[in-house]
Amino acid sequence: MSVAGGTPSSMEALVLLGPGDFELREVPTPIPAADEVLCRVRACAICGTDPKIVKGAFPGVWPKSYPAIIGHEWAGEVVALGPEVAASPRLAARFAPGTRVAGEAHKGCGGCANCLAGHYTICQNYGDLESGHRHYGFTAPGAYAQYVVSSVKALHPLPDALSFDDGAMLDTAGVALQGIRRGRVGVGDTLVVLGPGPIGMFTVQYGRAAGAGRAIVVGRGDRLRRAEPFGAIPIDYEAVDPVEQVRELTGGEGADVVIECAGTKTACTQAVGMTKKGDAW
Numbered sequence: 479m480s481v482a483g484g485t486p487s488s489m490e491a492l493v494l495l496g497p498g499d500f501e502l503r504e505v506p507t508p509i510p511a512a513d514e515v516l517c518r519v520r521a522c523a524i525c526g527t528d529p530k531i532v533k534g535a536f537p538g539v540w541p542k543s544y545p546a547i548i549g550h551e552w553a554g555e556v557v558a559l560g561p562e563v564a565a566s567p568r569l570a571a572r573f574a575p576g577t578r579v580a581g582e583a584h585k586g587c588g589g590c591a592n593c594l595a596g597h598y599t600i601c602q603n604y605g606d607l608e609s610g611h612r613h614y615g616f617t618a619p620g621a622y623a624q625y626v627v628s629s630v631k632a633l634h635p636l637p638d639a640l641s642f643d644d645g646a647m648l649d650t651a652g653v654a655l656q657g658i659r660r661g662r663v664g665v666g667d668t669l670v671v672l673g674p675g676p677i678g679m680f681t682v683q684y685g686r687a688a689g690a691g692r693a694i695v696v697g698r699g700d701r702l703r704r705a706e707p708f709g710a711i712p713i714d715y716e717a718v719d720p721v722e723q724v725r726e727l728t729g730g731e732g733a734d735v736v737i738e739c740a741g742t743k744t745a746c747t748q749a750v751g752m753t754k755k756g757d758a759w
């Protein structure tokens with residue numbers, strides 16, 4: 479028996495059964511709703527949040543209940559279309575079976591004030607499945623599985639030049655891009671990025687592409703060293719005081735733009751301490 483076009487009716491998925499409890503299980507292959515498509519997952523990254531969800535760090539929220547399938551940084555190919563997608567010539571062409579796509583974690587309700595303003599990642603109906611809101615891999619099934627369903631609103635066709643592995647970084651890359659845009663990095667600016675994790679690394683590269691004259695990265699160890707090929711000036715916070723160091727590198731003024739990608743209280747405090755007074759714009 480198959481869902482569509484030879485897709486098996488069951489699939490393997492990493493199923494969370496409770497806090498810290500999971501196993502590889504055979505489960506039914508999901509069926510795409512009206513505005514969704516079914517995709518075969520070809521790559522799925524492990525987000526920093528995922529191990530916390532697995533351990534049960536967000537009880538009753540992520541996941542809302544067990545069993546659950548998480549995973550929200552993925553790329554794959556479309557294998558079957560929901561009825562509305564199939565009925566729309568434009569969507570059916572854009573998401574024809576075989577199309578390589580990458581998934582976004584968020585799909586807004588589409589009707590609240592924030593969604594209408596384009597800020598669907600802060601949808602006011604967060605977690606309300608009836609409103610149409612989805613946070614794939616958090617409040618809705620994710621991609622630690624052979625197949626996943628997604629609204630076409632949360633899918634982006636991948637250029638041929640981009641591999642599935644690289645495509646799985648779409649969501650992470652988007653977060654960093656938003657930071658650079660909101661930070662309004664200008665030509666010649668000194669940019670500081672605290673935290674050389676995946677989002678920090680994207681932020682450095684986008685910052686350089688946006689015209690930053692210098693990118694300084696605060697971190698430690700292996701990850702800090704990995705920032706150097708991107709032309710970043712490394713500051714090891716274990717060896718020196720990063721606030722003093724940034725002040726020294728900027729003639730005492732502080733950096734034009736500082737973007738905090740570490741997610742710690744210390745980094746937030748340091749970010750304020752190393753930022754130049756005023757707004758360049």
Ligand SMILES: [Zn+2]
Nearest residue numbers: 525526551649
């Ligand atoms: Zn993530």
Ligand SMILES: [Zn+2]
Nearest residue numbers: 587590593601
């Ligand atoms: Zn909304």
